[in-house]
Amino acid sequence: MLGILIMVGILITSIIPMFMYVNEVNNYYDKTVVEMKIADDERSREDLEVYAYGANQTAISVWLKNKGAVSVNITHIRVMRADLLKVIIFNSTNRPENFTLQISASAQETIVGLDLTPVLNLTDEKPNKFNIYVATNRGNSFASETNTLSQSGSGWETSVMEFLINIMIHSTSTEDFQFKVYNTTGGSPVFITEKEIENVHGTDYTMVNVPMDGIYNVTCYRRQGSEYSDFVDEKFRTLTWSHPVTWMEFYYPPP
16 A cells, blocks of 8 residues: 555656656647748748839938738848948948838838948949848848949949839739830830730739839730730839839729
């Protein structure tokens, strides 16, 4: 009888607590694994479009569009000299009015006037060239579409086609559409490019990069038979360095 009591005492004081502890550790491990999988999934779903452009001769602005399905928290923006010798980081310390910046899904924000004077090369003839990266609290880093951005006395330049027209098309039936883009700055339209979107029923999206600032005309046509001959609508927008991105919406049938 005494032996049974001793065994029960050992069971209550040692084995059961140890079992409960091991079970608790396993549950914590399983919870941690699930949380890590969720975090990895959310990190992989982040999709941020970044567009840096010249605000003035010594500062840049950064346009951000959240193209992903989850909200994004911007923790800092890193502006790196292309020669890797100088870096300036904009965060809650030196840019408190913008950080941490939360951008919900499909939303956009513009951070205006990031002063690069501390890392500008103002004495040499060597041009200032920068690469801009935006970091999120999930550990992702997104590069600007305009990298590498070059500063000169007359303004800013980039090696890529930097001005962007976003086009939304809404259709109540399944249709094919064509968009023709013209630069009309000088009065006479100058053809730039064209885009086609097929099988649109509801809403669809495309974008067009254009090589310079100015006044742009986008004309929308609907396919009839084998040709895009049915005129739908046309719109005009002005693109500048301070407003390098624009949106246009087209409807079929037109309202």
